[in-house]
Amino acid sequence: MTIIMDGKKLAEKVTGNIKSEIKKYNIRPKLAVIMAGDNPSSKIYVQNKQKKALELGIDSVVLTFPQDVYEDNLLENIYILNEDVNINAILVQLPLPEHINTKRILEAIEPIKDVDGFTSYNFGLLALGYNPYCIPCTPKGILRLFDEYNIELEGKNVLVAGRSNIVGKPMMMLLQNRNATVTLAHSKTKNLKDISINSDIIISAVGKENLITEDMVKQNSIIIDVGINRDINGLKGDVDFKNVINKASYITPVPGGVGPMTIAMLMENTFELYKIQKNYQLL
Ligand code: NAD
Numbered sequence: 001m002t003i004i005m006d007g008k009k010l011a012e013k014v015t016g017n018i019k020s021e022i023k024k025y026n027i028r029p030k031l032a033v034i035m036a037g038d039n040p041s042s043k044i045y046v047q048n049k050q051k052k053a054l055e056l057g058i059d060s061v062v063l064t065f066p067q068d069v070y071e072d073n074l075l076e077n078i079y080i081l082n083e084d085v086n087i088n089a090i091l092v093q094l095p096l097p098e099h100i101n102t103k104r105i106l107e108a109i110e111p112i113k114d115v116d117g118f119t120s121y122n123f124g125l126l127a128l129g130y131n132p133y134c135i136p137c138t139p140k141g142i143l144r145l146f147d148e149y150n151i152e153l154e155g156k157n158v159l160v161a162g163r164s165n166i167v168g169k170p171m172m173m174l175l176q177n178r179n180a181t182v183t184l185a186h187s188k189t190k191n192l193k194d195i196s197i198n199s200d201i202i203i204s205a206v207g208k209e210n211l212i213t214e215d216m217v218k219q220n221s222i223i224i225d226v227g228i229n230r231d232i233n234g235l236k237g238d239v240d241f242k243n244v245i246n247k248a249s250y251i252t253p254v255p256g257g258v259g260p261m262t263i264a265m266l267m268e269n270t271f272e273l274y275k276i277q278k279n280y281q282l283l
Contacts, residue, residue, distance in 0.1 A: 002245050003149065005224075005252045007141070010148050011260035015056055018271050022057040029058045029274035031115065031266075032081045035093040036065040036074060036100065041230075042093045049091075052263050058270055061087075067097050074100065075108050082110040088277055089115035089270040094166070112277060115269045118165065126170060129177050133276065134269040139171040141261025142203065142224055143178075149250060151201075151222060154179040159195050161185045161212075161238070162205035167226055171203060192216070204238035214243040223251040226258050 022029065031053055035046050046062055053060040063077055074096075081087045090113045096102050111121040112133055122132035146153060158175050162168040163186040172184045183195050196202055196216040204212050205226035217223065227238030237254030245251055252258055 002248050003250045004245075005145050005149055005250055005257060007145060007252060007257040007259065007261045010145060011141075011264035014144070014261075014264040015052065015267055018058075018267055019056040022271070027057075027274065027278075029088050029270050030086055031058055031060045031089045031091065031270045032084075032087045033060065033062045033091045033093060034065070034074065034077065034081075034105075035062060036069045037067040037095075037097040039095065042095075046093055049263060049266060052267060053270070056267055058267060069097065069100070071100050071104065074105055078105065078108040082108075082113060087113065088274040089113055091115050091266070092118075113273060115266065115273060116166075117170070117269070123165070123170070126173050126177075129173075133273065135174065135265075136166060136170040137265035137269065138167045138205075138226060138258060138262045139174050140269075141265045142171065142226070142258060143174055144265070145224070145252065145258075145261060151250065153201075156180045156200040157198060158182050158201040158203065159185060159199040160203045160205070161189075161192065161196075162207075162226070164205065167205040171205070206238050208238055209236050210240045211238040212244060213240045214247060217244055217247050219247050220249040221247065223248045224258065225252050225254050227254065228259070 033046055035042055050060045081090050090109045092105055096105060106118045109119055111119050114122050115134055117132050117134040117136045122134055125132040126135060153175060158180045160168050160171050160182060163184050168184060172182045175182045185192055185195060193216045197218055199221060201222040202212060202217060203224040207227050207229060209229045223239055223244055225237035225239040229236045235255045
C-alpha cells in the first residue's frame with residue numbers, strides 16, 4: 001500500500017510547536033521580506049508567508065520595490081535591516097528583476113540573518129558538512145518529511161532532478177551528509193529514465209508537468225514532488241501522480257506535500273535565528 005506523505009499535517013505540527021513556544025516565552029521574532037518587481041507568483045508566496053507568520057506570533061515587514069528599482073537601493077535597505085536589532089531574519093523573494101545582480105543582493109545579507117541559507121557563508125558550511133545558521137527551507141522540509149516517516153537515507157540511491165541553488169543543490173548536499181548516493185540531474189542530463197529506474201528515491205524539482213511517469217520509476221520507490229505547475233485546473237507537480245502512485249511506497253502530493261513544509265521551515269528558521277541572536281535558552 002502506498003503512503004501519501006502529508007506535508008500539510010507535518011507542517012501544522014511544526015508550526016503549532018513554534019506558536020506555543022513563542023506564546024510561552026512571550027517573544028516577538030521578526031522577519032523582513034524584500035520583494036522587487038511584479039511577479040504574480042511572488043506576491044502570492046509573500047502573502048502566504050506573512051499570513052503564516054502572523055498566525056504564529058512572528059512579526060513581519062515587507063519592503064516592496066518597483067520593477068525598475070536600482071540595485072544600490074536594494075543593497076542600502078539590506079544594510080539597514082542587517083543593523084536593525086529588531087529584525088531577526090531577512091528574506092529576498094526570488095526571482096529579482098533581470099537587471100539586478102541576485103548574487104550581489106543575497107551576499108549582502110548578514111549570515112546570522114540569512115533565513116534562506118543562500119549566502120555563500122551558510123551554503124559553504126552546508127557543503128562542507130558543518131552546521132550553517134540556516135538550511136534552505138525546501139530541502140530542509142523534505143528532510144523533515146523523510147524523518148517523520150522514518151525513511152532511512154544511508155546507502156540509498158537518490159535521484160535529484162533540478163540543480164537550482166534553492167532546491168536541487170542544497171538537497172544533494174543534505175542527502176550526501178546523510179550518506180545517500182546522489183545523482184543530480186539537470187536540463188542537459190541524457191536518458192533520465194536510465195537513472196530514475198534504478199533510484200530508491202526520486203526528488204523532482206524541475207517545474208515540468210509529467211516529467212516523472214510510471215515507466216520511469218521502480219517498484220516501491222519513494223517519490224518527492226517539488227514541482228509547481230499552474231494550469232487552468234489548478235496546481236500540479238512534476239510527477240504523474242495518479243499513475244506513479246501505483247508503484248511508489250511513499251509519495252508526496254501537490255498541493256499538500258513539499259509546499260507547506262517550505263513555509264513551516266521558513267518559520268522555524270526565523271525562530272531559530274531569533275534564539276541565536278538573543279542567545280536565548282528555552283527552559
Ligand atoms: P529552477 O526553476 O531554477 O530550474 C529548473 C531546474 O530543472 C534547472 O536546474 C534545470 O537544469 C532542471 N531541468 C530542466 N529540465 C530538466 C529535465 N528534463 N531533467 C532534469 N532536470 C531538468 O529550479 P527551482 O527554483 O528549484 O524550481 C523547480 C520547481 O520547483 C519549480 O516548479 C518551482 O516552482 C518549484 N519549487 C517548489 C517549492 C515548494 O516549496 N514546493 C520551492 C521551490 C521551488
